[in-house]
Amino acid sequence: MTVVTIGGVTVGFCILGYYLTTWWPGHKQLLKDPAKHAASLLPFLLSWSYGCLTVLGIGGLIGWTAQTALWITSWLGDVALVWGVGTSAGQAAGNPVYLPLTQTGGAVVLILTAVMVVLARKPRYGTQVKLGAWCGITLGTSAGVAGFAAVPLATAANWLGGTVYGAVL
Known part of the structure; x- marks a missing residue:
């Protein structure tokens, strides 16, 4: 598993700041x-949650893609910290909390992947979805965010998968 660095978390906060600044009406x-303005945040929040889920508990091609994006972002963020502002880089402090996804929770993430791919291709939501997923990937493994979001997101995915597949099977 790739561990996020301070540079990666910094890039995640930069993405979040950029999006909130452009969103602010x-x-x-x-x-x-x-209500209208809060609703316009939903694509970003949904894709942020998806990004957190992919980096925290998914393997396979989806997990590898998220881990690679995290590694590249952490490296770029560290370079920006060292060469951009002259500070030191390093691994982020803290131990994130992970809750494993069940088989049906993983199926929900696969379904969400299909939804995110379609939304990312739409002109209306594409930028929001891409920025949200990237921000979720970068902030999802930081100890503060993972402790806050990982358990509820994984629990929700596991519950939804168990409920949907329990009713179907």
Whole structure:
């Protein structure tokens, strides 16, 4: 398993900051129609959750792709820290908490992969989905985010898979 570095977490926060800055409608607009603006965050949040799931508990081609993206992002973030701002890079502190996915939870992630591929190709949601998944991959293994998000996301995927496949089989 690839471990995220401080540079990788920094890139994840940069992606999150970039997306929230481009999304921010302004105080007046947000107060005028909060439900509409909150709903516009859903593609990013769904793909962020998907990115966390893929990097935390999935193997195979999907897991390898997520791990590779994490490794490359961590390396680039470390280079940016060392050469960009003159600080040192290194492995992020903390021990993330992982909850393994069940067989049916893994099936849910495969279904989500198909949905994410289709959404990423749509002009309306493509950028949001790609940024969200990338941000989820980079922040998903940091100790603070993994402790906060990994267990509920894996539990939800396992529950959904068990419920759907339990009703079908």
